[in-house]
Amino acid sequence: MGSSFKIQKGENGVVYYSIPTFDKTNLVKTCFTTKIGGVSKGNYSSLNLGIKTDDKKENIIDNFKNVCEATNISIQNLVLSDQVHKDNIRILTKEDRGKGVLYDSDILEVDGFITNEKNVALVNVYADCVSIFLLDRKQKVISLVHSGWKGTVKKIVSKALVMMKEHFGTNPKDCLAAIGPSIGPCCYEVDGKVIDQFKETFEDISDFTLLKDDGKYMLDLWKVNKMILVENGILESNISMSNICTMCNSEKLFSYRKDKGTTGRMVGIIQLL
Ligand SMILES: [Zn+2]
Numbered sequence: 001m002g003s004s005f006k007i008q009k010g011e012n013g014v015v016y017y018s019i020p021t022f023d024k025t026n027l028v029k030t031c032f033t034t035k036i037g038g039v040s041k042g043n044y045s046s047l048n049l050g051i052k053t054d055d056k057k058e059n060i061i062d063n064f065k066n067v068c069e070a071t072n073i074s075i076q077n078l079v080l081s082d083q084v085h086k087d088n089i090r091i092l093t094k095e096d097r098g099k100g101v102l103y104d105s106d107i108l109e110v111d112g113f114i115t116n117e118k119n120v121a122l123v124n125v126y127a128d129c130v131s132i133f134l135l136d137r138k139q140k141v142i143s144l145v146h147s148g149w150k151g152t153v154k155k156i157v158s159k160a161l162v163m164m165k166e167h168f169g170t171n172p173k174d175c176l177a178a179i180g181p182s183i184g185p186c187c188y189e190v191d192g193k194v195i196d197q198f199k200e201t202f203e204d205i206s207d208f209t210l211l212k213d214d215g216k217y218m219l220d221l222w223k224v225n226k227m228i229l230v231e232n233g234i235l236e237s238n239i240s241m242s243n244i245c246t247m248c249n250s251e252k253l254f255s256y257r258k259d260k261g262t263t264g265r266m267v268g269i270i271q272l273l
Contacts, residue, residue: 004178004240005032010070013037014047015252019178021240022135022270028142030133031071031269032126032180032242034252038063043262048254050125050265051080051100064101073271075101077121081110083146087154089113089163092120112145112160116168121271127256128188128246130221131180131268132157132229136164138174142270149190152221152228153197161232172233177240180268181253184245185210185220188257194219 005017014037019030038047039062044055047063068075079092080100089112097120099105113122122144124131129148134157136142143160145151157177164170185208195217198205208224209217222241230236246255254264 001243003243005180005242005244010037012066012069014066014070016067016070017181017242019133019240021176022133022178025135025137025176027137027140027273028135029071029073029269029271029273030178031067031073031267032131033067033266035254035264035266036252037066037070040264043259044264048264049267050127052082053265055264061101067267071269073121073269074119077119077271078102078123078269079107079113079120080105080123080125081107081113083111083125084109085148085150086111087151087156087159089145089156089160091115091163091167092122093117094120096120111151112143112156114141114143114160114163114167115272116141118272121269123267123269125265125267126180126182127254127263127265128183130182130225132225133178133180133268133270134160134164135176135270136168136170136174137176139168139170140272141168141170142272144268144270147221147225149194149219149221152224153201155201155228157225158228158232173235175234176238177229177234179222179225179239179241181242181244181246181249181266182221183247183255183257184222184243185218186245187247188219188221189216190219191216
């Protein structure tokens with residue numbers, strides 16, 4: 001499987017992925033970081049961007065500065081939430097800029113962002129969960145959601161599209177979507193309890209699950225999120241898949257599962273220009 005994401009290296013050593021299909025529109029800047037190019041040590045080595053981790057706060061801030069320098073996004077523009085594996089989505093404005101990095105964030109219980117304002121950088125943190133980027137090229141609206149298995153069961157990305165329609169008149173046919181690096185179908189083993197929740201929401205789970213001999217399942221969060229996007233009217237040809245598994249690429253990416261919980265975080269960023 002090829003990747004639609006492109007690796008980039010900043011002059012300051014920060015290595016990150018961009019999404020060429022998005023960047024080519026000249027409407028946005030996109031980024032998904034790796035663990036390369038930061039100052040953190042140990043389990044957080046080196047580009048840890050997880051504000052909620054036990055890493056030194058000054059290291060995390062320095063790492064954000066490095067990312068901003070490499071991507072040419074102002075640190076003033078970044079907005080983060082607490083991300084609690086729910087499906088609440090917030091529409092952001094310029095007033096929210098700086099929340100979560102430069103200032104404490106009052107954006108709580110939120111796992112997805114939408115904005116139609118320029119220079120508001122939507123940021124989510126990840127270490128196995130799925131990042132989904134959306135760009136409405138016509139109405140010039142962007143969204144970024146954090147969709148782990150819980151967010152996927154709740155179809156958080158479908159909720160983002162409904163909100164974009166209601167608030168900004170988005171037609172899904174005008175949208176580009178991208179699914180970022182996260183734990184892949186090769187590595188994501190879950191137990192029956194997780195699968196039971198998918199059975200409650202999805203009529204047919206056979207397309208994205210595989211029952212193993214030991215009674216556990218392999219779960220394909222990329223495929224199910226792609227299905228949800230298509231169900232909501234996004235054209236398959238407009239979906240970019242990174243096809244990059246965090247657990248398989250742990251030399252380059254943080255993986256919560258691979259590192260047994262104590263690990264750094266990467267960020268996805270999208271900003272309207
Ligand atoms: Zn893998």
